[in-house]
Amino acid sequence: MQKRYPQPTRCPVCSGTLSVRTLECTECGTSLTGHFTACRFCQLEPEHLQFLEVFLRHRGMLSGVERELGISYPTARNKLDALLLALGIMPATIQQENGRISAQQQEILDMLEQGLITAEEAARKLRNLR
Structure with missing residues (x-):
């Protein structure tokens, strides 16, 4: 079995956005070629992906995120806002x-x-x- 690497999100030459052009079945080897939309979560920076995993493990409770990562509540909230923006989601205001x-x-x-x-x-x- 071939070693698997994480999907790169940026071109190593110019830092441009990479597009998914080929998909291949690991069972039978069938290949599909075209222009495919990449997974939004797969394109996250490692730090955002790690925060998302911790956030989900604690079922969205920032107090659990604080404890696990050893950060303050405002820092956890700022990291969540940064994650939302990286996903193209505008964070709601606290009042809303x-x-x-x-x-x-x-x-x-x-x-x-x-x-x-x-x-x-x-x-x-x-x-x-x-």
Whole structure:
């Protein structure tokens, strides 16, 4: 049996993105050639993959991740945010996670932040949501 190596994610010459062009069956040797989408998780940097494994082992509990990796809660949370961004997932804000801000409230706050409405208009709109 041939030794297996982890799939490289970057070109060793120019650091460009590598694409999957050939798949081969280990049983019968059948080959498929084309342009295939690579697994998002397979393209993670080793540090992100290690964090993901620890995070899953602790069923998403950052306190367990803290203990196993010997890091603080804020560091664990920052590593989780970095992992999410590496996967192309935008981390939710703490307020949204806790359900303190509804989608309508967030929309009003976004409009205020963008300067589309004044603070007074935002306050009125937020009061009217109650």
